[in-house]
Amino acid sequence: MFNRVLIANRGEIALRVIRACKELDIECVCVYSQADAGAPYLSMADQAVCIGPAAAAESYLDIPRLIAAAEITSADAIHPGYGFLAENAHFAEVCRDCRIEFIGPSPEAMALLGDKVSAKNLAKSSRVPVFPGSEGEIDDIDEAAQIADKIGYPVIVKAAAGGGGRGMRVCRNENDLRKNVSAASQEAEAAFGNGAVYIEKFLESARHIEVQVIGDKHGDAVHLYERDCSVQRRHQKLIEEAPAPHVEPKRRDEVCKAAAKLIKKAEYAGAATVEFLLDDKQNFYMLEVNTRVQVEHPVTEMITGVDIVKTQILVAAGEPLPFRQREIKPRGHAIECRINAEDPDHNFAPCPGPIHRFDVPGGPGVRFDSHCVAGYRVPSNYDSMIAKLIVHADTRRDAIRRMGRALRELEIGPIKTTTPLHRRLMDNHAFIEGGVDIHWLERMLKA
Amino acid sequence: MFNRVLIANRGEIALRVIRACKELDIECVCVYSQADAGAPYLSMADQAVCIGPAAAAESYLDIPRLIAAAEITSADAIHPGYGFLAENAHFAEVCRDCRIEFIGPSPEAMALLGDKVSAKNLAKSSRVPVFPGSEGEIDDIDEAAQIADKIGYPVIVKAAAGGGGRGMRVCRNENDLRKNVSAASQEAEAAFGNGAVYIEKFLESARHIEVQVIGDKHGDAVHLYERDCSVQRRHQKLIEEAPAPHVEPKRRDEVCKAAAKLIKKAEYAGAATVEFLLDDKQNFYMLEVNTRVQVEHPVTEMITGVDIVKTQILVAAGEPLPFRQREIKPRGHAIECRINAEDPDHNFAPCPGPIHRFDVPGGPGVRFDSHCVAGYRVPSNYDSMIAKLIVHADTRRDAIRRMGRALRELEIGPIKTTTPLHRRLMDNHAFIEGGVDIHWLERMLKA
Amino acid sequence: MIQIDRLKELVQLMIENDLSELDVSDSEQTVKVKRGGAVIHPATAPAHAPISPSVSESPGETIDEDDGLIVIESPMVGTFFAQANPDNPPFVSVNSDVSSETVVCLIEAMKVFNEVKAGVNGKVARILVNNGDPVEFGQKLFLINPA
């Protein structure tokens, strides 16, 4: 087991990793930028090291500084959290070169699943359902038009190396397609230095379902069932839940098993999330694989009893997975609401600043993950998530009621947060009914 | 189901009942004394009614005031919490006369199990192990000496109507016994208006194990397994856990089943706790039955997933138990630490007063039940418990580590609390080993 | 000269607006006031707690700070009745003279009607609750202009 883990992140996920280390009796070192100096979660680490100024490029994203911090504190492993360098294969490689264990997959497994074309090919061979489309990149526009005819419009043109919507174009007919393929390719070339594009079926409306998997260094991988993260605004998830409501159990089990097989085939050690879109005919289509722990991992922890962050550390240290697939028996229903320092009444404008009042909900089935306390000042330099409120109950209806009462106990001020919006959502008929699509929240906010 | 529940209690248990009502979509009214005016938990109830001055005798213990509060708010049920009037059969009777449902057993069942002699007789016929001793009250001193000879010294003389140690005398030989029987009888007569005494085997050292049971109005009763509450100081429990460590599984199961049978035989609807002493040869002996929800109910909730307070309300409303015995499958290990406003470095002197800092632990497997927030003033009029910190993990060792890290996150000030003592206990070898007896903590504090 | 009334107004201003410190001076006067120290959250600030009556079965009386009126508070929780029965006139009305022993209302709790006496000599200035209203312990019922 590791002697000392360096946490190359900040805020709630840094605290989450500190908690896991404490419970495993491993010392932990947390890095911080000057903007985070004095943050209360740092005092819970065994050591805290200032690595640079507020700008993430010169602190949380600066590989040499992170490695130097690990070296001066004799850390033998680095947990990257999520965001920042968590999905950067080069960082994982530098760690390996410096003989520091990267708590995550090998650079090779990360690269294999990070590239959309190679991930899709591996998915197909693992019977993970994927979008029908071109087999790899498009060489010829006529061939593309033929494929589009076969799968039916609308289709989407995507960059093989892409992400974040760049290089993506929806085509509703052949004219669109012929116009967009070369434009998308040029855009991709400019953005990622790689002009390869491919086409896929496009869903006008769908739900976001993702499967949590965790693999070890001994060739095993176990899935921890799925989450539904369809309540989104501008591609930012706001509410996540497990299990996903209204999914046909047999289809769900098939997809979860296939996702575990994909991760196993990639010889992947660590936590991974296989993301899917689900159409209104209960068809799953794989979107991509996230090669890190997710913000929303607690809902899976609540229903399975598995501590995902502890398990990440154990498998990185070379231990076999401490559970088998058949031992994973989900219980009840869990929901997470992201509490962001944003004003939902003013177009979600960020609201950094000092927190004077911070009254936290409690009682049965309530979990609250936050790096904040009364007296903390939310810096303006980083993302606005300040807390995650998670509840667990026997049924989805009970979980929604529990979340409603917990949200009414939560009082954060004077900064504005997404709490009032979440309170409204817990009373919303469509949300209570379950199974809303990924555009539902934006439609609702406009109405 | 009830329309409106009146909560005849204060502090954390009042908030616990408010939470249960909210989650069941039942309106709730909380009474308060002037000493609790403005307490933050009151604002979470739908209504709050001032019933009297700070003195409990004129507020939380005053039956006419409580009934009047229920009448002016049209409450159709009263939850008594624990302490105050929770085990007062007269109160339960007045509620019935006023056509207000008492959320707890019938006055008859409460009286039957509240009387130690009748409870013991019913226990024997349910195969609940009891202390060997006289069958009911002692008429004749020679007969008592014969019984004592048979069960072996030391024995204890107890008042049939007793409680709280009054009227109890330990006898180590026949001389002791002959001296003490009449003295104890006189003391009992003076204290309880009932001079009946009985004798029982006395254990020099034992563990406190209790079985949680819940019955409904349809003749069913289910046990939720046991708790170990041996870490006590002056008969006040400080740490509770479930399951009890180092108990022979077969004996445990037998005792739990017998406890459920006892509650069923008493035609008892509601939550009950059958308390036992466990000697060093794995023998259980019933102490008494508590006819209410216990402070330490959350540890059972954590391992079974059952919401005990919600279930109390459901069965009081006449619903059948929502689970069967075979569906109760304990998972993992749970520990509760009571956070009292007391100074463990100064003989546990109470420390009421204002709380300025109240930083609450979070993360996986942590539950925090408290009616306090930063800015709250702990009144000096009532008991000193201000919070319960509960953790759940896969194993007892993991739960202790989790409790240790959660206690280090908990910061309450400037008042003194039992937090530092709990931190030390989580590092204590004997506690970690498990199975300490009821005098262990006091020995440790003296050492 | 420092006027107590003026000072009371300042203190009231502080309480109502949760001010913790006030420091005012002009050529004639300097006033410095500090409050609390404990920061009480607005939502958890104690509601105005009526002063407890010394004897619980006789009404509480406190001097209303506004204008020297005496408050009769409810000695119990229950239902307020202004008259002995629906056909009777109310025990008192605004401007009624009351003596210490005058019954001013009944409070019903558990079917028992409890008489509340004025406990003071004076004239009824205001009646703050309506016939049939539920009342809490310590709730203000009447304002009396003392004789």
Place this chain on the structure above:
Amino acid sequence: MIQIDRLKELVQLMIENDLSELDVSDSEQTVKVKRGGAVIHPATAPAHAPISPSVSESPGETIDEDDGLIVIESPMVGTFFAQANPDNPPFVSVNSDVSSETVVCLIEAMKVFNEVKAGVNGKVARILVNNGDPVEFGQKLFLINPA
């Protein structure tokens, strides 16, 4: 004379804008008001954050408030070396004269030795770390008495 109405207006202004302190004076009057709110817990108060150097690869300098000394801060996290190699003398000692371009130490990070220059003319007043010490970004390394 103190005007309550004027004061109330000021307090209203504070509440509406969440001001915690107000201090106004003119020739006649002085008004100071503090308002509840921002209690910063001692333990969560930001630690003294060293001032960020403007260019990250050149050392930061700040004037030490005590006695006009200039601080050279570490521009990076790594290991502090006072000398180029174990056999060499240290780059500087107490009382050494330094100019803006004088190398005062090396910081090693990822096997790369980074020179730190004084960035100021003066005399070394104190050396705050020892050879081989790990140093954080922004950590104070030297105090310089400026020329």
